[in-house]
Amino acid sequence: MENVRERLLKALFDTRAIRVCPAGEPFWYTSGKIGPYYINTHFLYGGEEKANSLLKVIDGVKDNKEECTGVLREIVMKNYNEDDIYRNTIDILVDAIKDTIPDDDYDYISGGERRDWFFSIAAADLLQKPHITIFKDLDAYVFQNGRSERLISVNGARVLHIADLITSASSYERAWIPAIRNAGGVMKHSFVIIDRMQGGSELLEKHGVKSNALVCIDDGVFREACRKNYINKGQLEMVKKYIENPDMFMKEFFKNNPDFIEKALNSGDEKTASRARLCIEKGYCNIS
Incomplete structure (x- = not known):
């Protein structure tokens, strides 16, 4: 029988409440930084569609x-x-x-x-x-x-x-x-x-x-996720480096992928481009 932690971990990945990017393709965060995973805990409501539907209801009733x-x-x-x-x-x-x-x-x-x-x-x-x-x-x-x-x-x-x-x-x-x-x-x-x-x-x-x-x-959560095949070994190694030192992970990634910022700026997606511009403004990368 699955224990409580295993059941919850399965639910987190089944609903994509925890989502890990493919190796070498980190997510842009609203802060202008990058990282390998997103957490949307409210997806445990039954999935992204259901969760977003409830958020719409909340937005419609919270003023009353x-x-x-x-x-x-x-x-x-x-x-x-x-x-x-x-x-x-x-x-x-x-x-x-x-x-x-x-x-x-x-x-x-x-x-x-x-x-x-x-x-x-x-x-x-x-x-x-x-x-x-x-x-x-x-x-x-x-x-x-x-x-x-x-x-x-x-x-x-x-x-x-x-x-x-x-x-x-x-x-x-x-x-x-x-x-x-x-x-x-x-x-x-x-x-x-x-x-x-x-x-x-x-x-x-x-x-x-x-x-x-x-x-x-912590990295133990992602090691367990890898054992359960929710993520692969490449994703696990990426997440472990990020958890150990998020800023160093970011600096090393930009150093090894110098075209990542340029692609984000020219992606045609304004949200991505604005986060890339913020990254430059904040000095998170060495691009001027």
Whole structure:
């Protein structure tokens, strides 16, 4: 029988929630840097098409803050009952929370706009906890017993925040933690599907938040993926070099592939070209 890690890893690659580029063809990131993999955790909702469909729904309802959570709860729980991959992911998350955090050690579950809601709303429903829906402007609403009310005060209550992904935890520091603090609450725990191991958990610890994750992105994840034939050996070696030193990986790649920038600039794809221009402006490559 497959263990929990194997099941989740299979789901991540089956849905392309983790996507590794072919050897020698790194992705362009919005920062103007390059790297060998993308992570779209929300694809665990049942695939890219389903995930993008839910994002469209979110964009259509998030301005009606009082109704937002109720609409999304109905949709995600319907998908939970119908989609094996999503149900498996949520069940793994809920079981991990039960095994890690005592039920009496948190009073609310929170999730931040937008992708956290893919996981936080369903988990709150199954764990029978009120859900605090936090918006990017730090406004927040509590959903409980089918009703949603603006968050005013929680009188020192303890909160577990559920997120799809943690990188540097900038969203936590900018919005999620302050929103709970402004209501007199304490964010005591965080649980994410994926931790990119880029300093986020350490930052949360400084804010007094205990960080937990189902999957931590290190070379062990990709070695296992290679053993399972989700990626090949060439992709594995590329990812290992990147994880060891992302900036050195980038510099060496540009040195060994001097025409990569030029091809991006002339690709005809404005998104790719703009990221290549940003790369030059930021000095990530030695091209002027």
